[in-house]
Amino acid sequence: MVSILGILLLFAIAFAISYNRKSIKWKTVGIAFSIQAGIGALILYFPPGKEALLSMAEYVALVISYSDKGIEFLFGQVGDKSLGFIFAFNVLPVIVFFSALISVLYYVGIMSFVIRIIGGFLQKALNTSRPESMSAAANIFVGQTEAPLVVKPFIPHMTSSELFAVMVGGLSSIAGAVLAGYAGLGVEIKYLLAASFMAAPGGLLMAKIILPETEKPINALAEIESDDDGYANIFDAAASGAASGMHLAMNVGAMLLAFVALIALLNGIIGGIGGWFGMPELTFQWFLGYALQPLAWTLGVPWSEANMAGSFIGQKFVVNEFIAYLDFLEAKDQLSEVTQAIVTFALCGFANLSSIAILMGGIGALAPTRRKEIASLGLRAVFAATLANFMSAALAGFFFALQ
Numbered sequence: 001m002v003s004i005l006g007i008l009l010l011f012a013i014a015f016a017i018s019y020n021r022k023s024i025k026w027k028t029v030g031i032a033f034s035i036q037a038g039i040g041a042l043i044l045y046f047p048p049g050k051e052a053l054l055s056m057a058e059y060v061a062l063v064i065s066y067s068d069k070g071i072e073f074l075f076g077q078v079g080d081k082s083l084g085f086i087f088a089f090n091v092l093p094v095i096v097f098f099s100a101l102i103s104v105l106y107y108v109g110i111m112s113f114v115i116r117i118i119g120g121f122l123q124k125a126l127n128t129s130r131p132e133s134m135s136a137a138a139n140i141f142v143g144q145t146e147a148p149l150v151v152k153p154f155i156p157h158m159t160s161s162e163l164f165a166v167m168v169g170g171l172s173s174i175a176g177a178v179l180a181g182y183a184g185l186g187v188e189i190k191y192l193l194a195a196s197f198m199a200a201p202g203g204l205l206m207a208k209i210i211l212p213e214t215e216k217p218i219n220a221l222a223e224i225e226s227d228d229d230g231y232a233n234i235f236d237a238a239a240s241g242a243a244s245g246m247h248l249a250m251n252v253g254a255m256l257l258a259f260v261a262l263i264a265l266l267n268g269i270i271g272g273i274g275g276w277f278g279m280p281e282l283t284f285q286w287f288l289g290y291a292l293q294p295l296a297w298t299l300g301v302p303w304s305e306a307n308m309a310g311s312f313i314g315q316k317f318v319v320n321e322f323i324a325y326l327d328f329l330e331a332k333d334q335l336s337e338v339t340q341a342i343v344t345f346a347l348c349g350f351a352n353l354s355s356i357a358i359l360m361g362g363i364g365a366l367a368p369t370r371r372k373e374i375a376s377l378g379l380r381a382v383f384a385a386t387l388a389n390f391m392s393a394a395l396a397g398f399f400f401a402l403q
Contacts, residue, residue: 003397006298010387010394014209017383023212028126032205033391035125039198040395044341045402057190064180067097091184092253096245098180102142103241107231111141115150118200128204129217131158132165136200143178143248144170144350145362155367159215163370164377164384165207167359171351171385172203174321177245181252181322182348186329191341195348195392202388210384211377252322259323285327288314299346299390300397305339313346317386320352338400345393351385 015021042049071079071093079089105111119137123130131151138147148155148166155163173196174182183189231237267283274282292310293303301309308331316324324347332340350358356378364371 003300003394006394032201035201044399067094092249094184095177095181095249098177099245100238100241103237107237132162135166136169139169139173143175161213164211167381168207168384169203172349172388173199191344195345198392206384206388285311299394342393345396349389
């Protein structure tokens, strides 16, 4: 039940960094938390919900497995895992496939329909504006730069609170194609799916505490815009999605190559300095682990495993979630099931320091007049999204403790 302490701590931190504490609408906050906790309870605690989550995870895994045909066709033995697991050939192509699939689902209207349903529910339940609610719903399926396209015409006219909510929603979630990439690495799909759905209300929860609404938002959304407007047909949608996925996969590959090597260099320097004092085992991860061990413990991780969990959480915030997941998977077998679940939830989001630049490039391109405001809100948006991820992790820890 330590997770209850973590939940209270997260609320306290959000309240402490709020721009306007007096304007916080506690009813909206309370309902958002109830929805986030309700989703967690339904799929992590109640047997029918757990079974539904497992079934959903199996279907998603089945869909992802069809990417193997394309990988084997393109790369032969190198891609069929007969030579062992190779990240560049077994994970990055999955991102391309899933990106194409999501574009097709957008084109035929399935994705837009689901987003309207979820977004409409969030709007009515939380009394948030329709644009920020739709963007939050879209973030369950697409990334932080694609989701704002759903409400593109409204971004230049959004209130500061709405804009902040859109930013936090993008940072607290992951793209469907990236989820497929994590699954390809070996991260539990059921926890990734649960975290994705909990991120929508969780992001709005933290956004409305840290930057509450004080203006009158525009709600006249006659028709939701999506990024399928330029597709000539379903084949064009698939090709465009594949091209976007290729761009994303190349970025992920380049980023991982650079950061894994840079962290190895940093560890070499730290270990060399530590060797002068008889501590050659010192690493970047070691420092992060000790610094964030108490935080990991408050989320529900046993103290004996909190050091390792804290290291993963720190890497996610300072570097990115892919690096953190890679390190996590190497040590996964040393951790209990509850720690594996909590860490998976805590890492499941784009909230890291480098994402501020991505936000400025993505949302800033849609509303150039708001670029300076996006930059000024960026760091606090990263903190808000991180708190939203931690809230999902703490709730996961709480429901695991009840079992």
